[in-house]
Structures are given as structure tokens and as C-alpha cells.
Amino acid sequence: MDVLLRYRRVPFPKRYAEFVALIAISCTLFLFLHTQSLTTRLREMEDKLQPSSLMSGSGLSGNSISQAASGTANHHHLQHRPGESNLHHTYNYLKSTGQMQTLSARDLNNTLRSEVPIIFFNRVPKVGSQTFMELLRRLAIRNDYTFHRDVVQRLEVIRLTPDRQQELAEMVTDLPMPSVYVKHVCYTNFTRFGLPMPIYVNMVRDPVERIISWYYYVRAPWYFVERKQAFPDLPLPDPRWLKKDFETCVLQGDPECTYAQGAIHEGIGDHRRQTLFFCGHDELCLPFNSPGALERAKYAVESQYAVVGVLEDLNTTLAVLERYIPRFFAGSSSVYFNEVNLLQKINKNNFKPPVSEEIKEMVRRNFTREIEFYQFCKQRLYKQYLATQLPRN
Numbered sequence: 001m002d003v004l005l006r007y008r009r010v011p012f013p014k015r016y017a018e019f020v021a022l023i024a025i026s027c028t029l030f031l032f033l034h035t036q037s038l039t040t041r042l043r044e045m046e047d048k049l050q051p052s053s054l055m056s057g058s059g060l061s062g063n064s065i066s067q068a069a070s071g072t073a074n075h076h077h078l079q080h081r082p083g084e085s086n087l088h089h090t091y092n093y094l095k096s097t098g099q100m101q102t103l104s105a106r107d108l109n110n111t112l113r114s115e116v117p118i119i120f121f122n123r124v125p126k127v128g129s130q131t132f133m134e135l136l137r138r139l140a141i142r143n144d145y146t147f148h149r150d151v152v153q154r155l156e157v158i159r160l161t162p163d164r165q166q167e168l169a170e171m172v173t174d175l176p177m178p179s180v181y182v183k184h185v186c187y188t189n190f191t192r193f194g195l196p197m198p199i200y201v202n203m204v205r206d207p208v209e210r211i212i213s214w215y216y217y218v219r220a221p222w223y224f225v226e227r228k229q230a231f232p233d234l235p236l237p238d239p240r241w242l243k244k245d246f247e248t249c250v251l252q253g254d255p256e257c258t259y260a261q262g263a264i265h266e267g268i269g270d271h272r273r274q275t276l277f278f279c280g281h282d283e284l285c286l287p288f289n290s291p292g293a294l295e296r297a298k299y300a301v302e303s304q305y306a307v308v309g310v311l312e313d314l315n316t317t318l319a320v321l322e323r324y325i326p327r328f329f330a331g332s333s334s335v336y337f338n339e340v341n342l343l344q345k346i347n348k349n350n351f352k353p354p355v356s357e358e359i360k361e362m363v364r365r366n367f368t369r370e371i372e373f374y375q376f377c378k379q380r381l382y383k384q385y386l387a388t389q390l391p392r393n
Helices: 002-007 014-047 051-057 067-071 087-096 129-143 162-173 207-217 221-230 239-243 246-251 291-304 311-324 332-338 357-364 368-389
Strands: 118-121 146-149 179-182 199-204 305-310
Touching (some): 118 162, 129 146, 199 311, 291 305, 305 368, 311 332
Parallel strands (some): 146 179
């Protein structure tokens, strides 16, 4: 009996048991809160590499179209079609394929490979180049460089003979340094003539929106007034041609709105081929929507151009220009947005009516490689931007 009493379990006091339970609950709560805190911190760290956070920290709004960009046309948000690139898609793709690990702003910066402090903006028509040119003119005062542009010509020739290419390269090289030179012309390889390469920049735009803008640009009343003032002997256009709208032009199969694959049309009048300005002067660059012109244009952008901006995303474009070419573009976002009321009126066409999505989709079927080039330029711009946000850069 004494033995049984000796080993009999003695119950804990009720208050002691409650105290132990309270400690257990407190520890569980502490661990829960600590885990939540760690989870939150991990999410915050991950968010810092997400495009939306990167952009908001820089005052950017991913893939949005600045209202200030409406100076050259009515720019709306692009509808997301299959294969279309935007900053979020580019980030997710690079992350899923492991390319974010090796992304390097230095590797993407062709400014470092240029040999003279001269910007060559071989501007594509109807990509906001008038506004961009005015921005460069204003930055010249702020950043202490000289601004130069080609004179207005009666007939703009963008594809030059080798002799004319050499003349152009020599003229640009002889500019005072640092300088900016602006001209509608195809990409010219200066090293071919034993001359140092400048810093190439350009802009691109959705190809179909661009041809619609061009169509109504050459029919705008003020366009003819300016041309007539510069060249008084120019004949006035046929009124029937002036009144023809783009949708009717497409539906009736008018030659002006028939975008035949492989078609060749010399001069700046062939506004369909955005790739031509990057492909170069070779005859292989001439056929419309051709695979050869596409690949040559891609190669030039990747190997020769410091930055190719995107009209529909001026926020990211300006951020990349400031980071990759600071000597010329420092403060460009501030200058642009603080003077937006002046810049947005440049070359604005109030005579351009809306075009239905059905008509646009019809036209897009013939612009497959031009659209691919546009998406390629967008993705490269976004890679350049994301590379500048990584800690090691």
C-alpha cells in the first residue's frame, strides 16, 4: 500500500495547468506572428524585382501610354494579342527561363562600344520623332551639346548609294563634339568607310497604327501648307485622293492600301516598312515584310543601337535613355513631363478619324514580320530596363 501511494500520480494544481497551457498558446502565437513577418518580408523582397514595383519607384506605369505622347496621334493602350510583349510578360519570361540571373545592363549597353560622343537619330517617320527631336533640342541646352538636323527636302531619299553613305558618315563625324544629328535615313555602317561609329538611337511604333497615322498625315491641310511654303512649285493633290478614308481604301483594295508581301517601293513614300530604317541600304532590305529584312533589322538593333524606344511606352523609353546614355539624356523625363503642354502639340493631326479594329486586324495579316520586329524592339527595351534594376547593376 505504501508503495502504491509512493508512485500514485498526483494531479497538478488547476492554476498550474492553466499557466502551462497559456505558455503553449503564447509560444504558438509568437511562432505564427514571426512566420507571418518572415513571409511578408520575403514577399516584399520579391516584389522589389517585380516590374510594377520597379516602375512605381521610378514614377513609371508599366507599358502604359503617357497622355503626353498624344502629340503625334491618338495613342491608346495596345490590346494584348498573342505574342505581344510588355514589361510584365518580359519579366515573367526571363524569370521562368532563368535569364534574369544573367541579365546585365553592361552587356545590353551599346553606348560603351561607340567611338565618338555623337548621337545619330536616323528617325523613322510617324513614331513620335518630331516630339522626340524637340526633346533633344531642349536637352541640348541642359546637357551642353549641339543639335543638328537635316534640311527639309523636296524628295526625301532614305536609301543611299555607297558614295552618299560615305558623304553622310564623314559629315556626321566632322560635327563638333558632343553633338546630336537627326535625319530620315537608313542605318549606315560608319566603320565600312574607316570612320568611328556614333551612338545610334531610334523609335518604333505599332506598325499598323503607324501606317494609319502616315495615311492621314500626308492628307492633313497643314502638311500641304508647309510643303507649298517650302516648295512653291509643288502641285496640289487631287481632292478625291484627299477625301479618301483609310477604311474605304482597304476595303476597296486600293493600291495605296494593299500591302503585298515582297513588294518594293523606293523612297520615304514606302512608309509601310519600319524595318527598312534598321536593315540598311542593301537591296535585300527592300521587299516588304520579308524574312531577310527582319533578321538584318534585328541584328542591327541588337548590335549597333544604344536604345530603340517605343512610342507606346515613353515612360520606360525615357528611363532607359537616361540610364544608358546619360551624357545626352540626363533629366529627359523631367524636361519632357514638365514641358508636356508644349511638346504634346507638335505634329498633332486633328484630322485623323478613328479606324475600326476589324480593319486593323485585316491589315495586320500582312504585317506579320513588321509586327515581330516591333515586338522584338519592345522586349529589348524592357530587358534593358529590368537589367538596370538588379542589385549588381
